[in-house]
Amino acid sequence: MEPLVEPKPTTAGTLAATQDLFTNFYTFEGVVRALNGVSVVIRHGETYGLVGESGCGKSVTVRSLMRIVQAPGRIDSGKILLFLNEANRTRGIEIVDRTEAYMESIRGCDISMIFQEPGAALNPVMSVLDQVGESYRFHRMQQMIDETLARLQESRSAMRPADPRRALRRLQAALLRAERAGYARYAARVARIDNELYQLEDRQDEKARDRKRSLNHARDRTWPHGGGASVARRVPILRRYRRPLDAIIRGHVVELLRSLGIPNPENVVQRYPHELSGGMQQRIVIAMALACHPTLLVADEPTSNLDVTIQAQIVELIKELKRTSISSVLFITHDLGLVAEVCDRVTVMYAGDVSETASVRELFREPLHPYTVGLLASVPKAEQQEELSMIPGAVPNLIRPPQGCRFHPRCPKRMEICEREKPATVEHEPGHWVACHLYPGNGRSAQ
Amino acid sequence: METKTDQSHLKAMHPRLRELLFTLRRFMKNPLSVIGLSLVVIFGLIALLAPVLQPPKYADPYKIPHTGFRAQPSPPSAEHPLGTMQQQYDMLYGLVWGTRSAFRIGVAVVAANLLIGIVLGLLAGYFGGALDEIIMRITDIFFAMPFLVVAMALVVAVGRGLKAVVIVLIILGWPSYTRVLRSDILVTRGKDFILAARASGASHLRIMFTHILPNALYSVLILASLNIGTTILTAAALSFLGLGSETGTADWGQIISLCRGWILGTAGNPFAYWYVVFIPGFVISLFVLGWNLMGDAVRDVFDPRMRRR
Numbered sequence: 214m215e216p217l218v219e220p221k222p223t224t225a226g227t228l229a230a231t232q233d234l235f236t237n238f239y240t241f242e243g244v245v246r247a248l249n250g251v252s253v254v255i256r257h258g259e260t261y262g263l264v265g266e267s268g269c270g271k272s273v274t275v276r277s278l279m280r281i282v283q284a285p286g287r288i289d290s291g292k293i294l295l296f297l298n299e300a301n302r303t304r305g306i307e308i309v310d311r312t313e314a315y316m317e318s319i320r321g322c323d324i325s326m327i328f329q330e331p332g333a334a335l336n337p338v339m340s341v342l343d344q345v346g347e348s349y350r351f352h353r354m355q356q357m358i359d360e361t362l363a364r365l366q367e368s369r370s371a372m373r374p375a376d377p378r379r380a381l382r383r384l385q386a387a388l389l390r391a392e393r394a395g396y397a398r399y400a401a402r403v404a405r406i407d408n409e410l411y412q413l414e415d416r417q418d419e420k421a422r423d424r425k426r427s428l429n430h431a432r433d434r435t436w437p438h439g440g441g442a443s444v445a446r447r448v449p450i451l452r453r454y455r456r457p458l459d460a461i462i463r464g465h466v467v468e469l470l471r472s473l474g475i476p477n478p479e480n481v482v483q484r485y486p487h488e489l490s491g492g493m494q495q496r497i498v499i500a501m502a503l504a505c506h507p508t509l510l511v512a513d514e515p516t517s518n519l520d521v522t523i524q525a526q527i528v529e530l531i532k533e534l535k536r537t538s539i540s541s542v543l544f545i546t547h548d549l550g551l552v553a554e555v556c557d558r559v560t561v562m563y564a565g566d567v568s569e570t571a572s573v574r575e576l577f578r579e580p581l582h583p584y585t586v587g588l589l590a591s592v593p594k595a596e597q598q599e600e601l602s603m604i605p606g607a608v609p610n611l612i613r614p615p616q617g618c619r620f621h622p623r624c625p626k627r628m629e630i631c632e633r634e635k636p637a638t639v640e641h642e643p644g645h646w647v648a649c650h651l652y653p654g655n656g657r658s659a660q
Numbered sequence: 661m662e663t664k665t666d667q668s669h670l671k672a673m674h675p676r677l678r679e680l681l682f683t684l685r686r687f688m689k690n691p692l693s694v695i696g697l698s699l700v701v702i703f704g705l706i707a708l709l710a711p712v713l714q715p716p717k718y719a720d721p722y723k724i725p726h727t728g729f730r731a732q733p734s735p736p737s738a739e740h741p742l743g744t745m746q747q748q749y750d751m752l753y754g755l756v757w758g759t760r761s762a763f764r765i766g767v768a769v770v771a772a773n774l775l776i777g778i779v780l781g782l783l784a785g786y787f788g789g790a791l792d793e794i795i796m797r798i799t800d801i802f803f804a805m806p807f808l809v810v811a812m813a814l815v816v817a818v819g820r821g822l823k824a825v826v827i828v829l830i831i832l833g834w835p836s837y838t839r840v841l842r843s844d845i846l847v848t849r850g851k852d853f854i855l856a857a858r859a860s861g862a863s864h865l866r867i868m869f870t871h872i873l874p875n876a877l878y879s880v881l882i883l884a885s886l887n888i889g890t891t892i893l894t895a896a897a898l899s900f901l902g903l904g905s906e907t908g909t910a911d912w913g914q915i916i917s918l919c920r921g922w923i924l925g926t927a928g929n930p931f932a933y934w935y936v937v938f939i940p941g942f943v944i945s946l947f948v949l950g951w952n953l954m955g956d957a958v959r960d961v962f963d964p965r966m967r968r969r
Contacts, residue, residue: 276855279859281855281858281859283850283855284788313863313864314863317861317862317863318861319861320858320859320860320861321859321860321861321862322861325859325860326856326859326860328852328855328856328859329852330852333851333852333853334852334853334855334856335853335856336853336857336871336875337853337875338874338875339870339871339874347857347860347862348860348861351860351861351862352861498856501856501860502860
């Protein structure tokens with residue numbers, strides 16, 4: 214059987230896609246089937262919403278997408294495709310089998326994430342400068358060192374020729390250049406490995422598999438060696454040669470915080486997380502995510518733990534950033550009002566299944582899936598007179614999920630087939646996909 | 661007003677220096693930590709200045725000089741300010757040079773324990789799985805054995821003397837550190853900020869050493885500073901049982917061992933030889949108390965989560 218694939222990921226402008234993703238958690242009580250074949254497609258330049266009750270698998274979906282599912286969770290099958298740049302626009306990079314080292318180079322650089330609870334997402338023993346600066350240290354070292362070398366050159370030429378500090382500056386520059394060369398060699402090698410892996414991706418024969426294994430191994434072992442500098446940067450007093458570099462990174466962090474509307478950033482960078490307010494903490498978390506200008510920003514319920522005024526500020530900030538500096542935003546929330554406000558397209562999830570995917574306008578105008586209908590009906594309205602409607606029952610225990618359609622025990626339009634068969638995802642109207650037996654395939658089903 | 665001017669003058673300094681001053685000020689505010697610190701510093705000075713305070717009489721300074729072989733201890737006098745022990749060993753000399761032995765034992769044992777404990781605890785806590793299972797079962801085995809009995813057996817096996825005591829205490833001491841660190845790492849590992857660090861591209865090593873370890877290290881450091889005192893007590897116990905240093909070595913346990921026959925005094929006068937029991941016991945208690953108070957203070961001061969509230 215062909216996997217159920219919601220809009221073919223090759224349709225123009227796809228940025229990231231999951232295909233038939235199964236993520237399970239192996240707990241003592243049993244296997245929690247958290248994702249039951251989830252397929253979503255995020256396009257370049259859109260704000261994509263992921264909606265559902267708590268425990269429906271929204272967070273697990275994005276964590277799978279970034280491959281940061283925590284133990285005892287595991288991605289058991291399915292594909293995750295990334296179409297990050299021109300070179301792989303037509304055929305995505307399959308990242309499920311890539312090594313951890315490869316994922317580290319993607320995370321925080323091409324895809325980054327904002328967490329739900331800003332207080333918990335910041336390390337209590339690291340200052341703001343160290344935490345935001347990490348992003349630059351992980352992904353932008355070459356640029357940072359280049360800027361430092363330029364700064365050193367400037368300060369050296371401003372000195373008198375006899376100034377003894379010139380020799381010191383020269384030594385600093387030499388060490389930094391050695392480090393720079395190490396990073397450049399590393400980048401070249403890694404690019405070569407990644408490219409070859411990308412070429413080999415579709416081949417399944419014995420030889421290709423062996424080659425892939427050895428390439429992945431090599432990828433994990435590659436390290437930016439900076440000659441003597443790699444030793445010097447670990448020795449207490451010698452590591453002072455990096456001070457100008459630290460100053461450059463500090464400058465970048467301060468600028469970033471300023472651009473996010475944080476007052477007095479020079480002071481804030483020295484602070485520790487608990488010294489900041491919730492809204493400020495969330496801005497720091499956003500700064501960490503934005504430092505390297507990601508292509509996709511994942512916002513995992515970024516506002517649900519903030520009070521309403523701060524919520525509005527943060528939502529405004531994300532919308533503003535969407536206009537100015539990031540390509541796509543994946544917005545996870547359970548707040549339908551927020552979805553209507555910020556998103557272009559939405560996917561409704563229920564108990565690890567995708568129920569319905571449509572543009573926001575379409576979804577609110579004509580919800581198809583009974584679950585979506587129930588969700589929309591249970592939003593309180595200002596002029597409402599009668600009692601608030603609700604969906605009876607609760608999200609099922611995913612260790613023993615209901616057979617067939619996982620929503621059927623709570624569904625008002627339950628049919629006999631729902632208990633037996635999982636519904637296929639069909640395109641009911643152009644761009645409006647639904648997985649429900651009420652809408653049998655009209656020839657355009659993915660099957 | 662005063663605090664305000666203080667703050668502004670702090671602002672002008674280097675942040676590291678400011679942190680240090682802030683830490684010290686906080687430390688000094690708590691009388692108990694000041695007492696602990698002073699005790700440790702005083703003992704440290706005694707250990708450092710031992711050759712000046714009590715110039716050695718023999719080539720090996722750790723041998724306590726004795727004047728005669730009379731069995732009964734003699735009370736404090738001008739010649740022997742703290743009296744003498746059995747066989748006329750000088751108490752003051754023994755206590756002063758014994759401070760040196762105490763530091764050598766305490767610091768060596770705790771440093772080695774800390775190192776082993778941190779490495780194993782980090783591996784067990786962060787990677788989990790089979791490695792965790794193996795390491796933790798080994799610590800369980802260590803905990804299941806009666807400490808002093810095993811220590812005695814091992815000392816005899818390794819071959820008596822202070823060095824043997826140190827080696828045995830290192831072998832037996834690390835499991836508690838490993839256990840405490842592992843549990844703290846398990847707690848820290850599940851925190852959101854670790855996930856956030858992974859989401860921003862941090863490698864396993866980076867997460868282990870810059871994100872998890874600094875958050876999980878506090879209890880172990882406190883345990884270490886508390887254990888310096890306890891280690892001395894155990895070493896003294898082994899010496900007391902006759903397994904530590906040779907007779908006449910400047911070592912607190914050895915001193916108590918020498919005096920053990922006189923604890924009961926004479927018939928009708930139980931406190932006849934009070935000085936041979938009270939003085940070394942008091943010194944050991946002070947030393948252990950000093951480290952315990954320091955341990956509490958260290959926690960209060962160095963944990964940024966408990967600061968500036």
